[in-house]
Structures are given as structure tokens and as C-alpha cells.
Amino acid sequence: MINTLVEKIVKRNAPVVVGLDPMLAYVPEQIKKAAFEEFGETLEGAAEAIWQFNKGIVDAVCDLIPAVKPQIAMYEQFGVPGLAAFEKTCAYCKEKGLVVIGDIKRGDIGSTSGAYAAGHLGRVTVGSSTYSGFSEDFVTVNPYLGSDGVKPFIDVCREENKGIFVLVKTSNPSSGEFQDQLVDGTPLYELVARKVVEWGEECMGDTYSNVGCVVGATYPEMGKTLRKLMPKTYILVPGYGAQGGKAEDLVHYFNADGLGAIVNSSRGIIAAYKQEKYQSFGPEHYADASRQAVIDMIQDINGALKG
Amino acid sequence: MINTLVEKIVKRNAPVVVGLDPMLAYVPEQIKKAAFEEFGETLEGAAEAIWQFNKGIVDAVCDLIPAVKPQIAMYEQFGVPGLAAFEKTCAYCKEKGLVVIGDIKRGDIGSTSGAYAAGHLGRVTVGSSTYSGFSEDFVTVNPYLGSDGVKPFIDVCREENKGIFVLVKTSNPSSGEFQDQLVDGTPLYELVARKVVEWGEECMGDTYSNVGCVVGATYPEMGKTLRKLMPKTYILVPGYGAQGGKAEDLVHYFNADGLGAIVNSSRGIIAAYKQEKYQSFGPEHYADASRQAVIDMIQDINGALKG
Numbered sequence: 001m002i003n004t005l006v007e008k009i010v011k012r013n014a015p016v017v018v019g020l021d022p023m024l025a026y027v028p029e030q031i032k033k034a035a036f037e038e039f040g041e042t043l044e045g046a047a048e049a050i051w052q053f054n055k056g057i058v059d060a061v062c063d064l065i066p067a068v069k070p071q072i073a074m075y076e077q078f079g080v081p082g083l084a085a086f087e088k089t090c091a092y093c094k095e096k097g098l099v100v101i102g103d104i105k106r107g108d109i110g111s112t113s114g115a116y117a118a119g120h121l122g123r124v125t126v127g128s129s130t131y132s133g134f135s136e137d138f139v140t141v142n143p144y145l146g147s148d149g150v151k152p153f154i155d156v157c158r159e160e161n162k163g164i165f166v167l168v169k170t171s172n173p174s175s176g177e178f179q180d181q182l183v184d185g186t187p188l189y190e191l192v193a194r195k196v197v198e199w200g201e202e203c204m205g206d207t208y209s210n211v212g213c214v215v216g217a218t219y220p221e222m223g224k225t226l227r228k229l230m231p232k233t234y235i236l237v238p239g240y241g242a243q244g245g246k247a248e249d250l251v252h253y254f255n256a257d258g259l260g261a262i263v264n265s266s267r268g269i270i271a272a273y274k275q276e277k278y279q280s281f282g283p284e285h286y287a288d289a290s291r292q293a294v295i296d297m298i299q300d301i302n303g304a305l306k307g
Numbered sequence: 308m309i310n311t312l313v314e315k316i317v318k319r320n321a322p323v324v325v326g327l328d329p330m331l332a333y334v335p336e337q338i339k340k341a342a343f344e345e346f347g348e349t350l351e352g353a354a355e356a357i358w359q360f361n362k363g364i365v366d367a368v369c370d371l372i373p374a375v376k377p378q379i380a381m382y383e384q385f386g387v388p389g390l391a392a393f394e395k396t397c398a399y400c401k402e403k404g405l406v407v408i409g410d411i412k413r414g415d416i417g418s419t420s421g422a423y424a425a426g427h428l429g430r431v432t433v434g435s436s437t438y439s440g441f442s443e444d445f446v447t448v449n450p451y452l453g454s455d456g457v458k459p460f461i462d463v464c465r466e467e468n469k470g471i472f473v474l475v476k477t478s479n480p481s482s483g484e485f486q487d488q489l490v491d492g493t494p495l496y497e498l499v500a501r502k503v504v505e506w507g508e509e510c511m512g513d514t515y516s517n518v519g520c521v522v523g524a525t526y527p528e529m530g531k532t533l534r535k536l537m538p539k540t541y542i543l544v545p546g547y548g549a550q551g552g553k554a555e556d557l558v559h560y561f562n563a564d565g566l567g568a569i570v571n572s573s574r575g576i577i578a579a580y581k582q583e584k585y586q587s588f589g590p591e592h593y594a595d596a597s598r599q600a601v602i603d604m605i606q607d608i609n610g611a612l613k614g
Contacts, residue, residue, distance in 0.1 A: 077423070172417060182491075
């Protein structure tokens with residue numbers, strides 16, 4: 001699956017991924033109104049609103065980008081109807097030719113990790129049939145439980161040609177509390193990175209591994225070190241834009257081939273129409289504002305890469 | 308919520324929790340047959356089978372135990388229908404007077420952790436109404452992202468009188484890969500434990516905190532150390548039984564008051580009828596086998612505590 005992702009990045013000349021993390025507060029009134037008229041002010045109504053909101057954005061940006069990253073928490077908060085909207089969003093994005101990175105940050109032990117892996121990347125068997133509960137192309141995985149929490153995901157990746165991104169250094173302010181702790185002079189995130197490289201060797205694509213990692217845009221010095229440490233690992237980079245990461249900081253997350261990283265923006269794209277810069281689009285043209293924000297983001301990052 | 312859990316543990320004289328982690332392979336043929344007849348060999352059929360299986364067990368054991376711990380991965384693998392069965396199971400257990408510990412091991416940053424917290428422990432607002440997407444009493448939380456991943460859960464716990472159990476030292480063989488790494492001579496799990504104590508002070512019940520922790524039964528020496536380090540923290544202890552943890556190993560997870568820990572068994576209870584010891588019950592009386600296994604587990608643990 002990493003081969004497919006790389007191909008699409010090259011084809012679109014766009015090392016970016018749009019985070020589909022819808023909050024109801026981002027959804028324009030006209031969409032909420034229609035959804036609530038049909039389903040009431042219910043969980044079903046909320047789910048319909050975020051699905052229609054997503055659909056508008058996906059339709060407006062799908063020709064520009066290689067991938068989307070729906071954040072499952074934003075759907076899970078609306079319970080079962082919300083998760084149905086997550087599933088529908090993933091399926092629709094795949095229909096539109098996008099690679100789907102499920103930002104699920106799951107991680108458990110043994111057969112339990114296996115169940116998450118089967119549910120999100122693989123298949124479950126029911127009697128004599130098999131089904132995909134959800135069907136992302138990649139998912140994010142939390143490494144705190146060690147190899148036997150991660151390997152069940154890798155097994156499924158190998159069987160199904162899928163991929164994962166393992167959390168190494170997250171973008172949030174307190175990520176250092178545990179991740180930066182020094183173990184014999186080496187920060188924990190580097191120990192995790194070394195394991196990611198080891199796990200990645202078991203599941204290689206052509207140039208890059210199907211086992212990628214997550215390193216926040218907000219820690220560019222660490223990104224630089226980690227890039228060198230893990231040359232065949234694709235880095236998923238959250239934290240650009242709204243969280244403060246700048247394009248010039250991101251140059252060192254890429255390899256000399258111009259590949260090796262994919263930068264996420266969520267709020268900065270999907271709620272673009274709420275920014276001063278794009279507010280002339282107005283809420284009724286929110287998706288066009290998102291399209292313009294994607295164009296600007298690609299230009300910003302490619303500009304920094306060329307500079 | 309920790310007060311409620313402690314009350315129920317004392318009332319039942321049973322510091323145990325039954326893990327509702329159904330695999331289709333555990334579900335007796337007669338239940339699967341009925342479910343597949345109604346819904347086909349589909350995700351809906353699988354969801355119905357695990358729900359009926361759970362219901363049988365809950366009915367058979369609910370007067371003996373204070374709490375259940377459904378493992379969401381086992382439901383999530385069956386997609387949206389599976390998650391509907393998770394929700395139904397949680398609601399049914401609450402109806403039966405049980406405390407519900409959602410084993411979800413979620414953890415993200417800021418507003419995303421907030422969304423998980425709202426979805427599982429709190430409420431979401433849709434227009435002028437509020438809803439609980441899922442409604443566990445406690446959930447398990449992964450600490451790898453640091454304080455700003457955990458605090459949104461604690462905020463909801465305070466508002467809604469709920470609780471969390473933060474992963475400190477997990478029961479799996481490779482948990483030491485990162486958790487045991489020494490930071491200035493102190494293992495990482497102890498650093499996490501100290502943070503759990505700090506977070507717990509913000510959300511105290513009468514004697515214990517609403518912020519508990521997870522320490523596997525398979526690491527009794529660490530359990531002993533952690534018990535002393537975190538006197539007001541309730542310890543959720545997985546790994547008893549099928550994973551190898553023994554009752555005599557668990558004594559040091561408890562405080563002198565006989566409280567402070569709650570021991571989980573999943574497979575050992577819910578698939579008891581498959582063990583030689585209980586096989587005379589037969590698949591049609593699987594729930595009675597589970598009841599006997601619960602009685603034996605309580606006796607085993609209370610025996611060790613008295614010894």
C-alpha cells in the first residue's frame with residue numbers, strides 16, 4: 001500500500017493529506033439544518049451533517065490530493081451513527097481514488113490488536129463468509145504496549161497489502177513527558193523509531209516500508225534526526241498549520257528524493273472558510289474555501305521543498 | 308464513580324471483573340445458529356451472536372460481581388453492527404447494576420481526546436440536545452501522548468462522575484520493550500505511575516481516586532512496587548488465569564484494607580465451558596460454567612488475600 005501512496009503523491013505532486021476531523025461547529029448551518037430536518041437533533045442527525053460536510057470537501061479536493069486522514073474520535077463521539085458516518089466517509093474516499101489513513105491510534109495486546117487489525121485493515125470471518133468491518137488503507141498505531149501489540153497489525157498489512165503509521169513523536173505540547181525521556185542518553189522516541197525500522201523491514205514496499213511513523217511538525221529538530229535514523233520509513237506529519245508547524249520546518253522530514261513524508265492539515269483545510277483569509281467564500285461555498293486552502297498548502301510545502 | 312465501584316466490590320466481597328471479550332469461536336453453536344438464521348452469516352449475525360452470548364453470561368453472573376470490562380476491539384472487528392452490540396452490552400450491564408469498564412485504550416491529543424471522553428464517558432451536544440454515544444462508567448486510557456492526552460478524560464470524569472484506568476504496566480510479554488526502559492534508574496512505567504498519582508489528585512473519590520491504573524498480573528514484583536507508590540490509585544489487574552497470573556501473586560496489588568485492586572478474567576470466565584474443568588456443563592449450559600468459574604475465581608482470590 002505504501003507503493004500506491006507514493007505513486008499518488010508523485011502523480012499529484014502533493015505530499016499532503018487532508019485530515020477529515022469534522023466537529024459540528026465546523027459544519028455550515030445549511031448542512032446542519034438539512035440534516036436535522038431529516039433526522040432531528042439526534043446522533044443520526046449529527047452523523048448525517050458531518051457526512052454531508054465531508055462529502056462536499058472530498059468532492060472539492062479529491063483531484064488535488066493523494067490521501068485523506070479521517071480521525072475516528074470525531075465520529076466515535078456520536079456513537080454508532082457516528083461510526084457509520086466514519087465508515088461511509090472511508091468508503092466514499094476510496095471510491096474517489098484516495099488513499100485512506102484511519103487515524104485510530106489503536107494498540108492492545110496479541111489477539112486484541114489482531115481484532116483491531118482485522119476490523120480496520122483486514123477481514124473477519126463469519127461462518128463461511130468474510131467481511132471488512134471498516135476498510136482503511138493505513139491506520140495509526142500506538143506503540144506503548146511493545147512488539148506484541150504492533151505485530152498483529154503488521155501480519156495483516158502483509159496479508160492484505162495495507163500499512164500502518166506508528167506514533168513516534170506526537171505533535172502536542174506535552175508529548176515530551178514520556179516520549180522525550182532519556183534512556184542511556186537516547187530519547188524514548190528514538191528507541192521507538194528503531195523498533196519501527198525493525199518492524200518495517202518485515203513489510204517493505206519497493207523503496208519505502210508499509211510501516212511508517214508519526215512525527216509532529218511542531219518538533220522540527222527531532223524530525224531531522226528521525227529522518228536520518230529511518231531512511232525507508234514514511235513519516236506522517238501532523239501539526240502543520242493550525243497547530244503551528246511551518247513549511248520551512250518540514251523540509252528535513254523529506255529525503256533527498258523529495259519523498260518520505262506526507263504532511264497533514266485538518267482544521268486548516270476543512271474549516272478554511274472560517275479563517276479571515278478565506279472568509280469571502282462564505283459558508284455556502286465552504287468546500288471551495290477548502291479547495292483553495294489545499295492549493296495554498298501544496299504550494300507552500302512544494303515551495304519550501306524547492307527552496 | 309470509584310466510590311460506587313468500591314461499594315459494589317465490598318458488597319459482593321468480590322474484587323473481580325469479568326472481561327466480556329467475545330470471540331465467535333467462544334460462542335456455542337446453538338447461539339450462532341439462531342443468530343445466523345435471523346441475520347445470515349453477516350456482520351449483523353456475528354453481532355447478534357456475541358450479544359446473545361454476553362447476555363447469557365451477564366444474566367448468570369451479575370449477582371456475584373461488581374463490574375464487567377467489555378473489550379471494544381472484539382466488537383469493533385465486526386464494524387458498525389459490532390459496535391452496536393458493544394453499546395447494547397454496556398447498557399444491559401448497567402441495567403443489571405454492574406459497573407462498566409470500557410476497555411478502549413484510547414488516547415490522543417487535546418480536542419481529539421476530548422471527543423473520545425465525551426463519546427464514552429460524557430455527552431455530546433447536537434443542536435439543543437445532548438446525548439451519550441456510548442456510556443461506560445470507566446474507560447482505559449493510553450498515556451503515551453502525555454498529560455494533554457489524558458486531561459480531557461479527567462475533565463469529563465469530574466463533570467460526569469466517571470473514572471479512568473491509565474495503562475502503566477501491561478500484562479503482555481513484550482510490555483517491557485518501552486515500559487521498562489530506565490530513565491535515570493527509574494523505569495518508564497514508574498514515571499507514568501507518578502503522573503497517574505498527580506492526575507488522580509485532581510479527581511478524588513472518598514478514599515481512592517477516579518484515576519486508576521492498569522498493572523498486569525504477570526508482573527507481580529512490579530505490582531508490589533507500584534502498589535506502594537500509588538496508595539490511593541485503584542489498580543485494574545489483567546492477566547489472571549489464561550495469561551498466567553496466579554492469585555498468590557496478586558496479594559501485593561491490594562492495600563491493607565483489602566481494597567485497591569480489581570482483578571480481571573476474560574477467557575477464563577466467558578469460555579469456561581471449553582476448559583476441561585468445566586466441560587461437563589456442556590455448550591448449552593455455557594453460562595452456568597461461567598458462573599462456576601466466577602465463584603471459583605472469587606474463592607481463589609479471597610483465599611489468597613486471607614492467607
